[in-house]
Amino acid sequence: MTAPQEPDRSNVVWLGAPAFPEAARAALADSQLRANLKHATGTIRDKRLAVTAELDDWEQLREAGAALKRRTLRHLDHYLVQLEESVTRAGGVVHWAADAAEANAIVTGLVREAGAREVVKVKSMATQEIGLNEALAEAGIAAYETDLAELIVQLGKDRPSHILVPAIHRNRAQIRDIFQREMGRWGRPAPDGLTDDPRALAEAARLHLREKFLRATVAVSGANFAVAATGTVGVVESEGNGRMCLTLPQTLITVMGIEKVLPAWSDLEVFLQLLPRSSTGERMNPYTSTWTGTTPGDGPQNFHLVLLDNGRTATLADTVGRQALACIRCSACLNVCPVYERTGGHAYGSVYPGPIGAVLTPQLVGVEHAASLPFASTLCGACYDACPVKINIPEVLAHLRARVVEAERARHRLPTAEALAMTAAAGVLDSPRRLAAAQKAAALGSRLLARDGRIGALPGPLHGWTDSRDLPQPPAETFRAWWRRNREQP
């Protein structure tokens, strides 16, 4: 066993991105962004509720999904070795990557071996996480994103802001401008007189990308799942760009986080019900492709599966935090989150935004590298209700907040404001006498500060709390006093 290494953070967190509070402040000032986000998250929330309500055993399906993921994670080594055997038996080649740099080196080597200077890509969180496109570019290999939203992000030299719909922050007029300006520099230019009608924009993308599909010899994809018992790998998608990449090239390289393995083929019956309904609000997504090794005469004749750790084993070691590895990347938690809806994905400064990003990112890179993210939440619990595999995101957030405070304390050796407040609170709450005295003092003191039953601004360092919210005035009488007066009389 080697000593724990400093993780290669690569693209999990974006270098130079401001911490969440600063980024959120800038995002909140962008009214166009907020309008785009509100429309999109509202639409998708309604669709999801309608299709999940169709299944009267939705709660049981969630339980089954959560239990399957728990079981798989508890025996991850067993299932990964089994997957390796199955894929190899079916004609594929399995590679293991401990971190992002290693995964990038493996993929770069395989592309070179295939004699290719460009690759087509299926939208994949894992390859974004390791910064594969940038690594390939450094090696002189062009990587073309083929998902429409990823194309918009790539052409716009932008960052994705949502797990499922990465260009959710752009509206049609902005997309038209990007296509007109950039398409010609990458290949077939946008048609003359391109309008901002979504149909016309989709048609422009179709024409632009088809020439790339038809000449591509190497494709890179992620995986939504891989079945240990059979060696079957699968990708779930809508547009058909996935099918193009998974079928037309001679060589297919799939980069998959180690947590995506499932024990048995029949387990898909749970996840193929949970995933489309939770993510796009459809009964089923338009296309799902599965492949087991290679098939002579049909599809890629060389298949490579790269199993990626990159912080996942560190996440697995935390018995509370490991549940975040159950995530199936549906993005339902983003769409119900009041914080995400107002700030958008960029504010999280990570490839994984929203509530799941707030728990996954700090664990993948180490809490000290994403210390503000566990606090980017109201702990309202909407994400937990929406999660199809019942990841208790608020529980993990609270747990990670404690870890951040501990790490801060270890670094500064001086008590932080939180630690001081908590120590003081503990002193008061430990003693009934002190609590009663504090409550009395609060009732008296607040009467001096309050107007119309609300306290506007607190003095001194406490103003941070009242800057963005009113404080209700404490009642004149405490519950304990009321109880004594009403119930303890003989």
Add this chain to the structure above:
Amino acid sequence: MTSRQRVLDRIRAALADVPADESAEAAPAPPPSAGPAAAEGSADHGYRRSHAGPDPVGQLAERIADYRATVTRVTGADRARAAIGAALAERGVRQLVVPPGFPGELLPEGPWRVLGDEPPLSRAALDAADGVLSTAALGIAVTGTLVLDAGPGQGRRALTLLPDYHLCVVREEHVAGDLPEALGRLDPARPLTFVSGPSATSDIELERVEGVHGPRTLHVVIIAQPDAAVRSGR
């Protein structure tokens, strides 16, 4: 040390809390079912084995149409062939890809040229074709899904992908109620494609647009056996 060994070692160290005698198969299973439905199917999953209604074929037709695909229901091979011919004519197909093994009795005569895939067609030839006519391995009623498994009449995966129009025939006896049944009937060793409506995107302001890359028009012909139609009074 190889990366394989490093990752496996890290996993084993991370799972120190898992009892050594807990086998992968015996690990905490899905919770017990709340209702009688689970008893009929898998023993330990609490969810229902099927959400299909009393008429799975009707449900399949309705749910495929929900994805803005065209659905035609006919009885018997003769009527199916006529319906296919009418659809191809209406579409104005001139170059039609027909995968090897497509049933001859369903293939209509018409002003189109039939392209087989023996020897394999080039990408350019597939891209230039107006449409593809295929069978399906099965349909899934609840989700409105067709599954292609590269069997007879379906061909390799590229055939049903590059042409912009996909006319797919599915026989009623190949309709499964729901996903659990369908997965049980499929062979994971084959390359499988699950198709639920035409290619679609919602990436621009979440407005659904049919087609970016796959076939933008999907037409499904569901064929009933003649004697089945007599039984059901159609």
